Amino acid sequence: PEKKDLVEEVIERFTNARLLVNGVDADGNPYVEPAHDALVRGWQKLLEWKQDDEENLLLQRRLTPAAVEWNSQQQAKFLWHANPRLDLLKKVLNSENNWLNQVEAEFVRRSIARKSFNTRRNWGVAIAVMLGLGTGLVFSLIGQRDALIGQIKADRQAAEANLELSQELEASLASLRAAKSIKTEWILQLLKPNYELVNKVTVTLRTMVYKTREINQWNGKIVPKIGNNISLNSKGELMLAETNKNGNITLHNLSQNNYVQLEEHKGVIDSGIAFSRDGSLIATADQAGKIRLWNLEGNKITEFFTEFSDKKLGRYSPTLVFSKDGKQLAIVELYFTGSLGFRMIDTISLWDLSGDKPRRKQPSQNFESYKGIGFDANNQLVVAHTDLGGRSSDLHLSEFLSGKKLAVFKRNFEGFESTNLIFSSNGKQLIMFDRLAALDNQYWHENIPAINFTPSGNQIFYKKDSGIIGIANLDGRSLFEFKAQQGRITQIAFSLNGELLASAGTDDTIHLWNLIEKQLIKVPDQRAIQKSNIFGTVSNSINSVFKKEDHLFGSLYVRNSSGKLLFKTDSKKQNPYDAYSLSSDGTLLAALDSDSVHLWDSSGRHLLKFKAYENESIDNNKIMELKFSDDSSLLVIEQCDSIDYSIGDCTPFKYFQLETLDELILRGCNWVRDYLENNPNVEESDRHLCDNVNK
Structure with missing residues (x-):
């Protein structure tokens, strides 16, 4: 009623101003229209209103008769549930500027409800269809899998029967068919066969390989015992360098469970292997006195001879140490002099690795009383030795290049074996002979065991003969300990960030530890797990x-x-x-x-x-x-x-x-490959049996 009065007032004012005129149509219904078309075309505000509401006006002209017809018929087929304009009408219905009358509003509500019902019904039908199709597909896949497994079982049984009859070629083809199906058929990668079947196929193929006369020989890997060369690379992966009796080195990535061979050696010496601090480089020395540098992919980067590698010198025992930045390599070479070979001399050389090829930084130096080397926080090589003149057994620390005296530790060190010098990051402490030492007061703490510093330099790691590793303050007070090995610890390596620790021991195992979470990290290599678990x-x-x-x-x-x-x-x-x-x-x-x-x-x-x-x-x-x-x-x-x-x-x-199943397939294929490729009587299904198996 309020809006009606307002409309009538507006019409009256516009009429009095002669902008609108009143009239009656042929049916006697009153109407109001502009006095002249020019008023409409020239009235900008009215044009804006008209343009803004033009879509609604057109929609209303179509909606009104449709709503009236539905209201009179009351049948769902007259609703607009399939009309694309229903979404717009839904917005109008829910807006404050709702221009729908009562019949139109009810028509829109019923249309929306019908559309929702149809949508739910269609989804239900679609889901039912998809479930039906999916169930059919699953049953189809299961059927295909069962048929394939049946064929694998038949091939395996045929191989077993042929083995009993000593028909080795037929047994080989049948066992290879079964094994290849397990490894390559996509449906068995999706729906895995049970372990028992895989195991039986492996047993049959292994029997075929081992019983066949032409290939009856051991071809598994003889795993070398764990040496004393472990490292953690920049990714925190555990690396192991092992030597064998032929003088070759195998570089294992125990975290990735793979390995590469470092060839070309002539009697590699266990002491002549070293990893760089970030684990990205390996230096090796052989009995001919040749030094080689390798990357982790097993590629040789460079090689060179040292001047003190003459075979006439008899026993040759080098020690290799990288600088912390990996740009220098220190080499300590032990040899004997005298006709009876009783006088021992250590020769130290320092090599610059930053150029295209290694360069000796200065002439080598001989030390009859050598006790150890190490690089300080500034990558300067420091040598530990007793008095060269034999006047005392105190330990002297000197810079190798400049000869500058750094410290003298007053104690009898004459009977001590050589050691690595490990300096703290602040340069105030060092570790030697597995004990902590202070450079400022030049004191060696005999009662504070230590093997390395934590990254901050404020704490130390120590070890015990029982296989325990601990962390302590610089005064030796233990913070915590853990059992790292079942036997004596032989080597320890740390990651660059100090979060990981790898340990090797006399129990022939390697363990990888997360020092932050104080947890053992399982390494894929079997030997890196405690023996009780292996x-x-x-x-x-x-x-x-x-x-x-x-x-x-x-x-x-x-x-x-x-x-x-x-x-x-x-x-x-x-x-x-x-x-x-x-x-x-x-x-x-x-x-x-x-x-x-x-x-x-x-x-x-x-x-x-x-x-x-x-x-x-x-x-x-x-x-x-x-x-x-x-x-x-x-x-x-x-x-x-x-x-x-x-x-x-x-x-x-x-x-x-x-040997694994893949390795057994390779051996079997290598034996039958020529037969498959050249015999005209081979069935076409078997001819390509070994095409994708590398020789």
Whole structure:
């Protein structure tokens, strides 16, 4: 009513001003219109109103008859639930400037409700269809997977049958088909086959590889024992450099579980290997006196000879030390003089690595009373030595290049072995002979053990013979300790940020520790986990292996916990085995005699015999033990004292790494490759069996 009165007042005023005129149409209905069209065209404000509401006016002209028709028919088909203008009308309905009348407003509400209902119904139908299709797809995939697994089982059984008939070629093709299907069929990558099937296929392929005459030889890796060269690179990854009897070096990235070979050596010396502080460079020295620099990818960067590498000098024992910035390399070379070779001299040289090729910074210096070297906080090489004239046994620290005397520590150091000098970041303290020393008062703290500084330099790390590592204040007060190794610690390495610590010990294990969280970080390499976690008991279903001394003297019988005989070996050995072990999955039995390792499969078939020792020195007073790792990937020979043997505490002597399924496929393919490529009678499905297997 208020708006009606206002409209009538406006019309009256406009009419009195002769801007509007009143009239009646043919049906007798009153109307109002502008007195002249020019008034409309010239009235700018009215034009703006008209333009602003033009869309609404057009919409209203279409909406009104539709709403009236729906109101009279009351049927859903007249609603605007499918009209694209419904969203705009919904905004009008919910706005303050709602120009809809009662019928139009109800029409819009019913249209919105109908659209919502249809949307829910359509989604329900769509979901039902998708579920139906998805279920069908899943069942289809499962069906394909089951069919493929059935084919794999058939191929494996065919391989086993051909092995029994000594038809090695047919057995090879069938076992390779089964193994390749497991490794390459996409559906089995999506829907994994069970472990039992993969295990059986691996056993069959391994049996084929080991039983085939042309390829019946040990091809697993002989894992070298852990040396004393570990490092943490700039990424915090654990690196290990190992030497073998041929003088080659294997560089392991234990965090990534891969390795590269550093070739070209002639008798690498264990002491002649060093990592740079950030772990990005490796320096090596061989018995010919050649120094080589390598990157972590195993690429040789440069090489050079030192002047004191003459073979006539007899025993040659170099020590390599990088500066903290990795731009210098100090080399300490030990050799003997005199006709009887009883006089020992250490020669020190310093090399600049920042140029295109290494450059000696100044002539080498000889030290008959050398005790150690190290780089200070300013990357200056410092040498520790007793009095060169032999007048006292005090320890002198001098800068190598300038000869400047830095400190003298008053004590008898004559009988001490050589040491690394480790300087704190502030240059006020250093560590030598595993003890803390102060440079300002030139005092060596015999009662404060230390092996390195924390990054801040305000605390120290120390170790104990029992395998414990601790952190202490500079006054020696311990803050906390943790058990790092089961035996004596032989080497420790720190990451650049000081958050990670790697330790190696006489128990032949390497551990990686997070010092911030005080937690052990598991490293993929088997040997980097505590021995108690590596070599455990076998599974519950197969847990007893023993010798039966009857007419099959020396044969091995395998029984389960109930005493049921599972299998026995077919060997008629005249002498008993020294040791034996069953893999945790029950697929391999290993036995050790005086010089060889024997392998049998779970049916008792003898697979392989290979040399257990290659020029290693065997202590006849030791008891030899044989064990599989928990995942059956490693076989270890252990040496045990009689006392240790009774409590199961033995020292690993030699490791053998068994071949993976991929490696077995490679060996099998290498044997049948020529046959597949050149024999015209090969089925087309088999001809490309090994195409994507690298030679």
